[in-house]
Every structure is written in C-alpha cells, then in structure tokens.
Amino acid sequence: MAAHEPAVSLENVTCQFKRRRALNGLTLQAERGAVLGIVGPNGAGKTTLVDVLCGFVRPNSGRVSMLGLDAARRPHALRRRIGVLPQETALYAEISAAQNLRFAAALYDVPHARDRIAALLRLVGLAERANDVVRTFSGGMQRRLALARALLHDPELLILDEPTVGIDVDARHAIWEHVRGLRAQGRTVLLTTNYLDEAEALCDRVAMLHDGRLLSDDTPAALIARAGRRLELSCAAADEERLAAFLRANPAVRRHERTAAGFVAYVAEQAAAESVVRQALAIVPLERFQTRAPDLAEIFHAIAPDMAA
Amino acid sequence: MRDARVAWASARLEWQHLGRDRLFLLCTLLAVVNFIVVVSLFGLTGSHAPTALIDEDGGPYARQFVSALEQAHHSFRLEPMSAAAALRALRDGRLVAAITIPAGFSDGAASGAIVPIRVDVDNVDIDLTDDVQRALPSAIVAFGTAIGVSGVHVHAEEHDLLAHDTDYIPYLVVSGLALDALVVAGVLGALVLVRDFEPAAGRVDKLWRLAPVGPAAVLLGRLLAAATVAAVAVGLTFVVVVLGYHVSPRSLPQALGALLACVLIFTCLGGLLGVVVRRTQAVVPLVFGLAMPFYLDSGALEPARLDGERVWQIAHLSPAYYAIGVLERAFHGLQVTPEPVSVDLLVLAGCAAAGLLAAGMAARRGQPR
Numbered sequence: 278m279a280a281h282e283p284a285v286s287l288e289n290v291t292c293q294f295k296r297r298r299a300l301n302g303l304t305l306q307a308e309r310g311a312v313l314g315i316v317g318p319n320g321a322g323k324t325t326l327v328d329v330l331c332g333f334v335r336p337n338s339g340r341v342s343m344l345g346l347d348a349a350r351r352p353h354a355l356r357r358r359i360g361v362l363p364q365e366t367a368l369y370a371e372i373s374a375a376q377n378l379r380f381a382a383a384l385y386d387v388p389h390a391r392d393r394i395a396a397l398l399r400l401v402g403l404a405e406r407a408n409d410v411v412r413t414f415s416g417g418m419q420r421r422l423a424l425a426r427a428l429l430h431d432p433e434l435l436i437l438d439e440p441t442v443g444i445d446v447d448a449r450h451a452i453w454e455h456v457r458g459l460r461a462q463g464r465t466v467l468l469t470t471n472y473l474d475e476a477e478a479l480c481d482r483v484a485m486l487h488d489g490r491l492l493s494d495d496t497p498a499a500l501i502a503r504a505g506r507r508l509e510l511s512c513a514a515a516d517e518e519r520l521a522a523f524l525r526a527n528p529a530v531r532r533h534e535r536t537a538a539g540f541v542a543y544v545a546e547q548a549a550a551e552s553v554v555r556q557a558l559a560i561v562p563l564e565r566f567q568t569r570a571p572d573l574a575e576i577f578h579a580i581a582p583d584m585a586a
Numbered sequence: 587m588r589d590a591r592v593a594w595a596s597a598r599l600e601w602q603h604l605g606r607d608r609l610f611l612l613c614t615l616l617a618v619v620n621f622i623v624v625v626s627l628f629g630l631t632g633s634h635a636p637t638a639l640i641d642e643d644g645g646p647y648a649r650q651f652v653s654a655l656e657q658a659h660h661s662f663r664l665e666p667m668s669a670a671a672a673l674r675a676l677r678d679g680r681l682v683a684a685i686t687i688p689a690g691f692s693d694g695a696a697s698g699a700i701v702p703i704r705v706d707v708d709n710v711d712i713d714l715t716d717d718v719q720r721a722l723p724s725a726i727v728a729f730g731t732a733i734g735v736s737g738v739h740v741h742a743e744e745h746d747l748l749a750h751d752t753d754y755i756p757y758l759v760v761s762g763l764a765l766d767a768l769v770v771a772g773v774l775g776a777l778v779l780v781r782d783f784e785p786a787a788g789r790v791d792k793l794w795r796l797a798p799v800g801p802a803a804v805l806l807g808r809l810l811a812a813a814t815v816a817a818v819a820v821g822l823t824f825v826v827v828v829l830g831y832h833v834s835p836r837s838l839p840q841a842l843g844a845l846l847a848c849v850l851i852f853t854c855l856g857g858l859l860g861v862v863v864r865r866t867q868a869v870v871p872l873v874f875g876l877a878m879p880f881y882l883d884s885g886a887l888e889p890a891r892l893d894g895e896r897v898w899q900i901a902h903l904s905p906a907y908y909a910i911g912v913l914e915r916a917f918h919g920l921q922v923t924p925e926p927v928s929v930d931l932l933v934l935a936g937c938a939a940a941g942l943l944a945a946g947m948a949a950r951r952g953q954p955r
Contacts, residue, residue: 331796356798363796365788372602383595384797384804386588410606426793 282345284309284434284465285330290339292325292489299325300336301489307467307482312460314480314497315469316573322489323469324364327438330467331361344433357385360432364439366423370412374403374422377411378429385430397425401455417448424455435459437468441475453478473573477501485580493580504543504571504579505531506550511539516561523560529553531579539564543571543579589803596807597814600778604815611815614774618766618819619826625762626755626831628887635717638672638684639664645692647733654729655685658721676708683707683718695733752918756833760917761886764909766823767848769877771816775856776869778808779945783864791949801949805857805942813853820849835917844916847931848909851938855905858941861948880904885911889922908933 285307292300300322307313315323328334329341332352341348346355368377375394382390398404401421411419420440427435437456441449456479459466470476476483477497485493485500493500512520517539524533524542529549533542544550550568557563571579604611639655641648656664664685667675672684686704694701705722709715782791794804824845827833835841856873863869883900884890884907891898901907908930911923923930 331792333792333795353798356796359796361792361796363789363792365785365792367788367790367792369599369603369790370787371606372599376599376602380595380599381793381797383592384794384799386591386798 282309283307284311284344285313285467286340286342287326287329288340290329290336290341292322292329292334293337299489300329300339302339303486303489303491305484305491305494307465309465310460310463311481312456312466312468312479314476314483315467315486316471316473316476316483317486317492318574318577320488321486323486324438325489326486327361327436327469330436331359331363332356357430358433360427360430360435362420362423362427362435362437362440364442366419368411368419368423368426371410373408373410374398374414375407377422378426381426381429387430393429397428400428401425402451415444415448417444417451420444420448420452421455424452428459433464435464435466437466439469439471441470441472449475471573473497473501473570473576477570485577487577487581492577500576500580501570502545504576506544506547506568507571507575508542508544508550508553508568509536509539509566510542510554510557510563511565512561512563520557520561523557524553527553527556543575589799592799592803593807593810596804597811598807600808600811601814603778603781604811614770614815615819615822618770618823621766621769622759622762622823622826622831625758625765625886628758635682636663636665636680637718638675638681639666640669640672640684640686641666642669642689643687643691647692647695648687650732651687651691651695651725651729654725654732655721657728658725673706676706679708679710681708685722750919752920755831756918757914757920758887759827759831759833760913761881761884761910763820763823763827763845764848764884764906764913765877765881765886767816767820767845767909768852768880768906769873770819771813771849771852772856772859772873772877773870774812774816775809775853776860776863776873777856777866778812779805779857779860779949780864780866780869783861784866795950800946802942802946805861805945805949809853809857809942812856813850816853817846817849820845833917836919837916840916841913844912847934848913851934851941852905852909854938854941854945858945858948861945877906880906883907884909885914885922891924905934905937 283306285305287303287305290300290303291298303322303326305326315326317323325334329336330343330348332348332355335349343355344358348355369380375398378394378397379390381387382394387393395404395407398407401424403418403422403425406414406418411422414422424437424440427437440456441452444452453475456466456468460479466479468475468479480497482494483497483500484491493503495503510520517535520540521533521535524530524540529544530542530553531544533540542553544553547568554563554566557566639652641652652664665681669684669686672681675681676684684706686706688701688704691701703722703726705718707715707718781787782794783789794801824842828835859872860869863872881904883897884904885901886906890901890907907923911921911925911930912927912934914920914922915927921927
C-alpha cells in the first residue's frame, strides 16, 4: 500500500435491502494511522457500513478498498490484515478465555500462539482469568477479551463496532486506553459509537451518517463547535419573557428553545456562554444556569435540522 | 494442511464445549438407550398377551391343548386361574382374554365329539381381538394334529426363504439402532452448528466468517466432534443390544462399520438442518419430528416393501430406510430393501455429501435482513 493511500476508502457505495437503502452513495476515507469515528442515529447505516467492511454484505454498487486491496476481489488477503471487534463480541461463553483465543489463533494461523495469547491477555488485564469460563466475565471483561482476540494476528486495521456499548465507566476507560495505545502504534482504527465523549476522546475525525449518506466528516472539536455549547438557564416565571427577548437579541446565541425547566441556548464556545450568563444576570435574576458540551443528537440537530425534525 | 489444522481446532473447541456440559452428555446417553427400550416395547407388548386359562377338565387332552395354545403364533402368556378370578381380572383390564377348557373336554376329544371352548375377550381394541381370533384356530389345528383327530386336515408346510429365523425383538432393536443414530447424531450435528448462529449466543459465526478460512473446515471439525459423541452414545446402545437383548451381529466389523457410517451421515444431515434453521429451539423439535415418521415408514417394524407399494415408495424419502437396510444386513444378514445394500450405502453417502455441501453454502450466507 502506498504511503499516501488511505487505509479505508469507500466510493459511492450503495446497499439496498428490499425497499430500504441502508447505504446511499456513501463516499468516505480513513487515513492511515488515524482513528476514524462513525456516528449517527439508529438506522443511519453504521452497522451496514461495518458489515460491508467485514465482507458480510456485498454492496449493490460502488467500490470498497482497504489497505490498498479491493475488498470484493481480495477478501481473504484482507481478512489476514484486519481485526474486528463485533458489537456482539462473538465469544464462546461456555469455554475459557484462553480456549477462545486458541481457536482464534488457529483460524488466523498465528505463529507462537501460546506466547502471543499470554501477551495479549496480559495487555488487556485478563492474564489472571485466562482459564475462567467467559460466561463468568463482566461485560467490560468480555469486550477486553474480544479486543485481545481482534489483535491476535497483529492486524494493520482494526474495526471496532460500538466497543463500549453497555459497559461500566471503568471498563469504558480501559478500552479507551487500549485504543489510544493502538493509535500510538500507528494502527488505523475505525470505530462506530453513539457517544460523543468517546469520539472526542479517541477519534482524529468523525464521520456522521444519516440515511446511509455522509452528513459530515470533521474533527470532533469542529463538530462540537458547529453545534455550540449548550447553556441551560432558568428564572422566575414572571421574568421568562424578558429572558426570552434577551436570548433572541443576543448575537452570541445561535438558537434557543424553551423547555420545561427554562431555556436552552446554544452558543459558540465556553467563553461566549459565560459572557451570555453575565449579561443575562444583569437583566433578570437567574435561578439556575449551567453549560455543557452538546450531545450527538444536538450536533445532529445543528448540522441537519431538517433531517433531525 | 491449514484446513486440517482449523478443522482439528474446531473439533477440539466443540469437545471442550461438550465436556463442560456433562448433564447434556448424560441425557444424550440416556436418551439413546431409552429409544432402544421404547422400540423393543413394540415387540414385547404385542407378543405376550396375558390370557387366563381356566382348566375345568384337567385331563390329558386338556394338557395337550394348553401346550398347543402356548405355541400358537401371537403366543399367549397363559395364567391358570379360577373362572371367578379370570372374570374379575378381565373386567379390571388385566387380561386380554380368558379361555375356558370345560369339564369333559378330554372325554369329548377322545370320542371325536364337538367340544365348545369358551373364550371371553376384552375387545377394547380390535387388534387384540384379532390376535386371539388368529391364534386360536392355529392352536386347535395343532392340537388336532397332535392327537390324531380325524377331520383336521389343515397343514402348512413351511419353506423358508432364509436359512435362519430372526425374532421380532432382534429385528426391532437393530432398526432401533438406526433410529438412535438418526436422532442422536442428527440432534448433535444440528446443535454444534446452531450454537454459532444464535443471536443470544452472540453470533459467534462472525468470528470464523471474518477469518481467512472457508467455513468448510470449521463445519467439518464441529461435525467430527458431534459424530464422535454420537458414536459413543450409539456404541453404548450397541453394548446394551448385545448384552441386554442378546442380539449378536453376524459380522461384528460390518455391524460396527455400518453403525459408524450411519452416525457420520446423520451428523452431516443434522448439521445441514442446523445451518439452515439456525435456532436451537426450532431445530431440536424438527429433528425429533422428522425422526419418528422417517423411522416408522422405513421398515422399522418389518420390511417397508411388505407394508404396501405407496408406503414403500414414500419410505425412499427417508434416510432411515437406507440405514435400516444397511444395519439389518450387517446384523442379521437380512435383505430388507429391494435395493442392494451397496445402493443403500451409496444413497446415504450421497445424502451426507449433499448435506455437507448445502451446509457449507448456507454457512456462507449472512444473517438474513
């Protein structure tokens, strides 16, 4: 693969299942050595995209290449170079962690499998539990084991399908550490997620999908900036009209909406939010105010208000 | 070589799975032995109908008549008792019939007089009544011939097609082995492949579909593991048949070879069902549901060709038909299918090959959307 060539490249890929078009002319690239996040609401096409990359689904049209190889023509050669952590983990629950990895090692013809398995179990912190039945593992431990399995054959490209869904905060951060480590080793990682903080913490770029199309492909910081900081304000009922008029007139406020608890306003950045609060306090006595980063739904709303509606 | 290593790893994985589920293994072993007991009950219940014998005569001809009754086809299990006890037992459903030899029977028989024999039958089931009606005349003819009564001329001269007789129970238990192989190998073959496709088990098929190997090696390994467990279970039943039922095969290598072939073939067919159905809860009743009609319409109780043309034609759809043909030949030297045993074996091998091929193709297929 040439150095300038992207690790993953989709050109105008369309996948049609009966009447539903899961991917609709999707064009997307992941640079080598980078972490690309794929986000989007349910039904956006994330899972279909992963299935296409894994070779489970053949696109109706378009071209998919990975690591410089055409996915349709060289699937076997690609499989040796790709590691996948499926959303379901795909572990055998009734046998031990080591037995799971031994079977995977046989599938990928991993040399010196015993040493490699021991090293990976140490890496994901499961060396002590190597001979325990997977059924007894927590969700986070199972994800870590599945990650170890995905790394067993030392792949150049890793595809992680919602790697932290349904696991606790500690386990989530442990997985993040592993992904950061992989990035530091120069591996390309493509991960789907529903969590913006995850995308922000791990990804160099984030591709947002909707209805099988690419809505946006940007850095996490740029995406968040497009939606703006979320500023929540509340005041006494008698002051609400004055606060609404202030928000309407303030140029720093991109948009605002009335909620059951008061008002939500979106402003460009943290400094602007603080300035809006100071100005509001000069007009009405605020009962409560707080700011936070927008979530995915809010970013989605900001990028594609028509679609979000 | 690479595929062989993957197949071996796949088989080892399956043995590890089965090794951890000892209750399942125990139940499997119990189930196969139980099937043999069940099919042999067909024979046991039909051939020893409890029948009261009320001998009010007690003379020498009465004793000879009792001996003729005991040797009659569809033999009775005669229980001497009083008339009152017999009537009570008949009404309680503990007897099929009560045969009364009246006082003066011996004198009447000696003088050539007509002696009425009273027979009370529980006609709850026409089959039982028919058995009694069929058995009595043959017993009477045998009795008349034995005592040289003039006027009894019926005599059947038997010319056997085969050099040896095969009792009903030995015939049944061998066909029962075919049922055992069909059920246990079919279920195990299906289960070891279903596991990977179950959504509740995490769609483990993704693991090997992502790997740079074809599904054939993985499937073959799984089926090999299932076949070894099924072979052990059927082997145990074979021991029960030999030691418990005293049915010895005419050729031990042939019998064991035929059993092993049936196990391998039915494992492959089970595997096909597993890959196609992809749900444990559906595939187990499916195998059981197919097994019984396949078994009963396959010459299980007697050669299928003797049950009528249509039944025999339908039997050709059942793999059990060919398996019973092969096994009865190996155990008893019987030719129970009009087709040669080599054809039976060929059809079975064809079914297995087609099953494997279809399973491999189905395994390549992704999750339906």
